[in-house]
Amino acid sequence: RPATGLPLPLAQANAPSTNSIHFALSTDLKSREAYTLSAHSNQIVITAGHTGGLLNGSQTLRQLLPVEIYGSEPTTKIAWEIESVTIQDSPAYPWRGMMLDVSRYFLNKDYVLRYIDMMAMHKLNVLHWHLIDDCGWRIEIKKYPKLTEIGAWRGQGDQRHGGFYTQEDIKEIVAYAAARNIVVVPEIEIPAHTLSALCAYPHLGCTGQQFEMPTRHSISPEIYCVGKESTWEFLENVMDEVVQLFPSPFVHIGGDEARYNRWNECKDCQARMKKEGLSTPQQLQGWTSTRIEQY
Secondary structure, eight states, rough: OOOOOOOOOOOOOSSSSEEEEEEEOTOOOSSSEEEEEEESSSSEEESSSSSHHHHHHHHHHHSSSGGGGGGGOOSSOOOOOOOOEEEOHHHHSSSOOEEOOOOOOOHHHHHHHHHHHHHHHHHHEEEEEOOTTTTTTTTTOOTTTTTHHHTEESSSSGGGGEEOOOOOHHHHHHHHTTTTEEEEEEEOOOOOOOOOHHHHGGBBHHHHHOOOOOOOOOOSSSBOOOOOOHHHHHHHHHHHHHHHHHHOOOBBBOOOOOOOHHHHHHHHHHHHHHTTTOOSHHHHHHHHHHHHHHH
């Protein structure tokens, strides 16, 4: 509608009619994202077994039209024509993802929605949303407001920057993505890349030291103290809110680039290793990943 200026009214119909673009669901196509597109002189028919396939077919239809179809204002100088064609299409891979890192540099809600539009245009279906790192905590957790009051901002004065998404923002973004056949997978880092959380709640670290939010990206040696049950209470409360916001079957828990200096010196982490029969910090990290995964 924006580019053509045509009204393109919607109507229900049991069969294709002349001068129409007809979308139909069919049990013959089993794949959730497969579709058939048939374009003839007097009608276009897109058939799929699921709405995801219809969405993919509609993106292909746009790609068949002149490039001006992606414009936001009507143009009268274009003949909106495509070749007569039949296309049968299905994805080779079920997970076709893009990763968006908003933890190091915050990107506002409108940017994320536009990013989702670009993904849909290319028939990508998983947004891996990197929400947490040393440099920024970007998701509102109602039980722990300091995560965003402190952990979402860095720098002073004119150099201060940051931001976060409210839970209402996240609900809107997740719904917007779902309407475009995209699942949003949140990344909640455990046990490293979490300095933003430790700045907000120092008791979650091994030393209890008060840290400052970093102004430049680096890999912090600070890490959650997984020997204390109070840390696990925090992590489980955070996950309780996360899984209510994201219907994705997955939550990415990171796990990379963990440095073990603090664990090696921490009496609580050493006691945890002894209790669980672990002999190395690598095994303690494996135990940590398994515990949160089971939760």
